[in-house]
Structures are given as C-alpha cells and as structure tokens.
C-alpha cells in the first residue's frame with residue numbers, strides 16, 4: 001500500500017518539533033496544521049512512525065476528508081471509502097469521535113451512521129450480513145469541525161506517550177510526548193548533563209536518556225496495527241530491528257533528579273530501572289531550595305514545578321517560583337527550561353526569559369520559559 005495519508009496528532013506548540021522528527025526519519029510530504037502533522041507513506045512507514053516518533057500522540061491513517069451537512073452526506077462519504085483494503089471479515093471496527101461547531105452535532109448519531117456505512121460497504125464486498133468482530137480491533141475515529149468530516153483508522157492503540165517504562169507515576173506527571181518535545185527544544189544531546197530538581201516520576205530524565213542513546217520510544221510496547229491482517233508480521237519486526245540497530249549506549253549523558261517527596265524519588269528509581277537508564281541517572285530526595293550550582297559547569301536544568309490548582313496551592317506555587325528565581329542563578333554554561341501556566345511567572349521568578357514558547361500541557365495553556373547564558 002503506497003501513498004497513504006498518515007496523520008499524527010501532537011501537543012499544540014510541538015508541530016515543528018514533530019515535523020522535524022518525521023523529516024529526519026525520511027518521511028515524504030510532511031505538512032503541519034494546528035495540533036497535527038501528516039506525511040504520506042506505506043505500511044512500513046506506519047510501523048516506523050509508531051516505534052520512533054517521540055512527540056506524536058498516535059499514528060492515524062487518514063482515509064477521507066469531506067464536507068457533510070446531512071446524515072446522508074455523512075453516510076455516502078464513509079461508504080465510499082475502500083474499507084475492505086483495511087478490515088478483513090472477522091476484524092473489529094468500533095467507532096468514536098467528536099463534533100464541534102457543525103450541523104451534525106450529535107456524536108452518538110454520527111457514530112451509528114458511520115458504523116452503518118462501513119457495514120454496508122463491507123457487506124457488499126464480502127457478501128456477508130453479520131460481522132463477528134472477534135479479531136483485531138481497528139478503531140475508527142472521526143472528527144467533524146465546521147462541517148468538515150475527517151475519518152481515520154488508529155494504528156497505535158494505546159497512546160504513544162505510553163512507552164512502557166512508567167507504569168508508576170506520582171501526581172501531575174508531564175506526558176512523555178510533551179517532555180520529549182521540550183528536550184528537543186533544549187537540544188539535549190549525547191554528552192549533555194541534565195538536571196530536574198522537581199523530577200516527580202523522572203520523565204524528563206528518562207526521556208533524556210532515550211533521546212541521547214537514540215533509543216526509539218516504542219521499542220518496549222505493542223501497537224494495534226501489529227495484529228491487523230493487512231500487516232505482514234515482518235513489517236513491525238523489521239522496523240524494530242532497524243530501531244535496535246540505531247541505539248548508541250556509548251554516549252556520556254548524565255542526569256540528576258531530585259524531589260522533595262521521597263515517594264517520588266522511589267518511583268524515579270523504579271522507572272529508570274525499567275528504562276535501563278539506572279547507570280546514567282541518579283535521584284535523591286531534596287528540596288529545590290537546596291539545589292546548588294557550585295559543582296555544575298555545564299548543564300541543562302529542566303523542570304515543571306507545581307502549577308497549583310486551588311488558591312492556597314497557587315500561593316505556595318508562587319512562593320516556590322520566587323525561591324527558584326533566587327536559586328537558579330545566572331551562570332555561564334547553565335541553561336534553564338521551565339514550563340508553567342502562570343501568567344506572572346517571569347515577575348515572580350525575577351527575570352525576563354531570553355525566549356518563550358507557547359505549549360499546551362493537555363488543555364492547560366503553558367509557556368516554556370528559556371534562560372540562557
């Protein structure tokens with residue numbers, strides 16, 4: 001199968017990072033829009049994308065895009081898709097999606113129209129009227145935005161932020177995909193030294209290790225499409241072998257994490273073992289107030305301090321930002337990357353950032369404040 005349109009949703013603000021990743025993997029016709037980057041490729045490219053992309057949320061096959069103002073237009077648009085090229089007689093095809101600012105606003109109704117259209121199409125191709133749907137799941141996704149319908153098949157299954165090393169997390173962990181995007185912006189390399197003095201479950205440091213050692217993030221997990229009959233078993237096997245070949249463990253990356261919470265530190269140690277990163281990363285319990293630059297000559301300090309949700313928590317988060325401003329001094333060779341949703345972060349921290357970048361942490365609008373020297 002050639003020239004499939006493959007679309008990957010990502011965190012708002014990371015589109016250029018994800019398109020850079022795709023170009024480096026050699027994908028063709030990479031195009032970006034808000035929260036989504038697409039390319040054209042083959043089934044092998046789908047396997048490669050799932051295994052290698054660090055900042056994509058999922059890998060979807062975009063099957064059609066059309067305008068629908070009535071259920072009949074929706075039905076005909078979906079029925080015109082050659083579903084038989086993707087779904088075999090016994091495979092499952094549930095439907096889910098959303099609609100925003102559109103005439104077809106009832107999601108359950110759209111869901112059942114789409115299901116009916118796929119069934120009609122497959123009935124006519126396979127000459128059967130009952131589909132057992134007992135074999136591999138092909139999740140059909142739809143979106144309807146301002147009457148424009150897009151229909152996708154999800155090849156990933158579980159979201160790509162699930163790498164397989166973080167079965168455990170503390171409260172408010174940063175998503176692995178967002179952390180990977182921030183590390184790309186911070187240009188973490190094989191010889192970097194990275195510090196996270198509020199490390200939570202250790203995501204920034206474990207992702208730093210994966211990035212530095214060129215370890216593909218999807219090597220420790222499975223993907224929905226692996227069980228689809230149209231995917232020859234060799235496709236994912238070859239993509240995994242290629243990714244394994246690229247791993248370079250001879251790099252010098254070092255990572256130091258600390259957190260005030262001893263349970264968080266215990267989780268970090270556990271998670272870094274699962275990621276085989278324990279030789280390069282070390283963790284300890286420490287209040288950020290005791291973080292010191294005395295022994296640091298070169299380094300990247302990355303953190304997402306608590307945001308504070310209730311008013312009393314916001315006040316203590318603000319006090320923490322003031323403390324951070326005093327502790328994170330200007331020092332040649334040390335750069336800081338701090339993600340926060342607080343509009344007055346710079347005033348509280350006490351310094352204007354050298355660079356800012358808008359990033360969404362889920363639905364929360366944040367800024368990545370960057371301080372260089």
Ligand SMILES: C[S@@+](CC[C@H](N)C(=O)[O-])C[C@H]1O[C@@H](n2cnc3c(N)ncnc32)[C@H](O)[C@@H]1O
Pocket residue numbers: 169170171172173174197198199200201202203204258259260261264286287288289303304305306307320
């Ligand atoms: C938003 S979470 C960070 C999540 C982390 N990036 C992850 O991936 O799991 C904020 C962390 O800051 C820690 N923290 C709060 N106050 C602190 C302080 N004074 N010193 C050190 N750590 C602190 C919390 O225990 C929490 O783990």
